[in-house]
Amino acid sequence: MLMEQTPSQQNWQPFNSLKFPNQMRMLSYQAMAHGAETIQFFQLKQSRNGSEKFHSAMISHSDSTKTRVFKELKQLGEELYNLPDEIKLSKISSKVAIIFDWNSYWGLEDCMGPTTNLNYVNGIHDYYKAFYNKKISIDMISKETDFKKYKIVIAPNMYINSESLTQRIEDFVNEGGIFVTDYFSGISDKNDNVYLGGYPGLLKNVLGLKYDETDALPFETQHTLENDSQKIGNGSLVCDLIQPQTAQSLAHYGTEVFYSNYSALTRNHFGQGYAYYSGTRLNDKAMDYFLTDILKQAGLKADSSKNDVEVMVRQNDDTKFVFIINTDSEVKKIDNPYPGSLDLLSQKVISKQIVLQGYDVRILRIQKS
Numbered sequence: 001m002l003m004e005q006t007p008s009q010q011n012w013q014p015f016n017s018l019k020f021p022n023q024m025r026m027l028s029y030q031a032m033a034h035g036a037e038t039i040q041f042f043q044l045k046q047s048r049n050g051s052e053k054f055h056s057a058m059i060s061h062s063d064s065t066k067t068r069v070f071k072e073l074k075q076l077g078e079e080l081y082n083l084p085d086e087i088k089l090s091k092i093s094s095k096v097a098i099i100f101d102w103n104s105y106w107g108l109e110d111c112m113g114p115t116t117n118l119n120y121v122n123g124i125h126d127y128y129k130a131f132y133n134k135k136i137s138i139d140m141i142s143k144e145t146d147f148k149k150y151k152i153v154i155a156p157n158m159y160i161n162s163e164s165l166t167q168r169i170e171d172f173v174n175e176g177g178i179f180v181t182d183y184f185s186g187i188s189d190k191n192d193n194v195y196l197g198g199y200p201g202l203l204k205n206v207l208g209l210k211y212d213e214t215d216a217l218p219f220e221t222q223h224t225l226e227n228d229s230q231k232i233g234n235g236s237l238v239c240d241l242i243q244p245q246t247a248q249s250l251a252h253y254g255t256e257v258f259y260s261n262y263s264a265l266t267r268n269h270f271g272q273g274y275a276y277y278s279g280t281r282l283n284d285k286a287m288d289y290f291l292t293d294i295l296k297q298a299g300l301k302a303d304s305s306k307n308d309v310e311v312m313v314r315q316n317d318d319t320k321f322v323f324i325i326n327t328d329s330e331v332k333k334i335d336n337p338y339p340g341s342l343d344l345l346s347q348k349v350i351s352k353q354i355v356l357q358g359y360d361v362r363i364l365r366i367q368k369s
Contacts, residue, residue: 006019020329033314091316096131097152100124151298174270210242233286309325
């Protein structure tokens with residue numbers, strides 16, 4: 001559910017830009033492509049007073065239905081009305097999931113140390129962005145979700161843990177799954193009591209490591225991460241001084257710090273699967289290095305082409321709905337993955353090449369053979 005999309009600009013950011021022509025429409029279809037079954041807006045009429053009076057609305061202060069924004073909303077509504085109902089019954093088949101845990105969110109950001117820059121949502125964004133840039137779809141799940149349908153389950157900053165969750169993680173990895181987590185995970189129970197016996201608490205066994213100390217870095221400081229004397233990227237925010245037990249070290253800290261002989265990234269073979277750990281916040285280069293190994297073990301292929309065109313598939317038993325979305329304001333051209341297919345928005349058959357105007361969208365309907 002896309003609960004509160006703004007028709008154009010917001011009012012509560014440091015600055016609030018207008019949405020470009022077609023950008024609101026594109027973002028609506030992007031939400032649908034990622035699983036939304038309904039698209040809703042805030043607000044219907046722009047407030048005359050109060051803190052949100054400069055937040056955009058379907059009907060602005062002009063009190064007119066002739067505005068650019070209203071015309072775009074009307075077009076979107078007509079298009080949605082004419083789309084086949086079976087799209088709502090189709091699903092996304094993601095092989096990767098990220099756990100979003102509210103208790104870890106609250107607990108981490110109120111833990112009073114070792115740095116005020118701990119930010120749970122940033123940790124989620126780091127992994128989501130990395131997979132998104134490789135054009136790999138991701139489900140956002142809770143701790144209670146069944147892990148078995150996924151190849152990779154990621155738990156960034158999973159500060160709050162339990163015996164039952166640890167058992168489910170161990171079972172998932174033991175049966176061939178890949179579990180990924182990082183700094184400040186597994187620290188406390190549901191009452192925010194720290195697990196004694198060394199970090200990361202109950203996760204020591206599946207991760208195959210332990211650590212006793214975590215360095216907090218000045219806000220602009222980054223430390224080099226290396227493997228076989230080759231720089232693989234940088235780490236920031238915090239640095240866990242990891243001591244691998246059964247885990248294999250994938251990278252260690254650079255020589256600029258006294259803990260250069262401690263691991264920063266690890267991989268542990270556990271049963272039929274693997275458990276990965278990052279002891280620091282990774283920059284883009286280091287994250288790419290980390291994900292390359294993870295995806296290799298999972299048998300998943302990445303698409304690192306940087307064309308700003310997103311391709312997502314929703315499907316049911318006999319039909320695929322392929323969303324092709326230009327997330328950029330510039331014209332893009334791509335090869336049609338399904339030449340001769342019908343675009344449900346224009347009702348035109350698309351040939352071998354697809355030309356997408358700025359923030360343009362195609363929805364191809366493909367019958368499974």
